[in-house]
Amino acid sequence: MKALVVCLDGMSGVLLSGPAVRAVAAGAEHVTLLCSPRGEAAAALLPGVDEVLVWDAPWEGARPPTVDEADVDGLLRRLREAAYDVALVVPTSARGPLPIALLLRMAHVHRIGAEGVDHPATLVDVSHPRLPGRHDAEAGLDLAAALGFAPRAGDDGRPRILPAPDTSGLTGNGPYVVLHPGAGAPERRWGAGRAAETVALLADAGHRVVVTGGPDESGLCREVSGGTAVDLGGRTGLRTLAGVVRAADVVVAGDTGPAHLAAATGTPVVSVRSPAVSAERRDPYGVPAALLGGPGGATPQDVLRAVRSLMRQGVA
Structure with a gap:
């Protein structure tokens, strides 16, 4: 199974997506993390990520690119060529999941999961409501579980990174x-x-x-x-x-x-x-x-x- 985890937020959002990424990696053969340029360096530190795909969305960040600059067609081409079986749109405090869910559907991703309760079924296969009081790290794990991905035994669900150097x-x-x-x-x-x-x-x-x-x-x-x-x-x-x-x-x-x-x-x-x-x-x-x-x-x-x-x- 090829899985795509989407987090178009900055460094904080990417680091908090780590527990969900590891849960997906426990059940998938290959995991790609689609992130923004603001999150790229953090994405490279996450355990469980096999590939990092960087895209600057025209609706994210303080100075988003224009639609032409974002090269939506180029992103769709890359996603279609990769032929992902499932995509998890990580819950963040920024924009909702529908713009990227539409692009994922256009890229023929077979199954898409996102946080929320009223997303159109034509765009999101699994709409999972956020439970009261849930931290973003916990909400990501909840969504992964709704898509059928459970953490490996012994995984405590905390954000983690790859071993850091001696400084x-x-x-x-x-x-x-x-x-x-x-x-x-x-x-x-x-x-x-x-x-x-x-x-x-x-x-x-x-x-x-x-x-x-x-x-x-x-x-x-x-x-x-x-x-x-x-x-x-x-x-x-x-x-x-x-x-x-x-x-x-x-x-x-x-x-x-x-x-x-x-x-x-x-x-x-x-x-x-x-x-x-x-x-x-x-x-x-x-x-x-x-x-x-x-x-x-x-x-x-x-x-x-x-x-x-x-x-x-x-x-x-």
């Missing part, structure tokens, strides 16, 4: 806390001043701090590090970042992507939410976590207390 050459020896101040969406970004104050507070409390960020966040990370923390801003791809967060005592992040990456490596997370952000469906899953935020936002003192709490619990 002690970057971080130095000894325990440390990771602080990731950047974010793809403006509403998730820390102010540089608040993040720098948090670094100083953690360092004064005896924690060695490693600051991480993407290629376009080098200046932010330099400012936040302030000569106190190890500055890895712009120096890590996603797989290397996975190694950095895997070896950390705790990861402190405002953006969901790094938080989910840490959780997928088994590292406890302090998730610092903006007051404007509510993401219960996408809280760090499967690891001890502290969720900070509220009308006034989280303070550096809140972060320090959360880090100490996780470490006192003996989980870091």
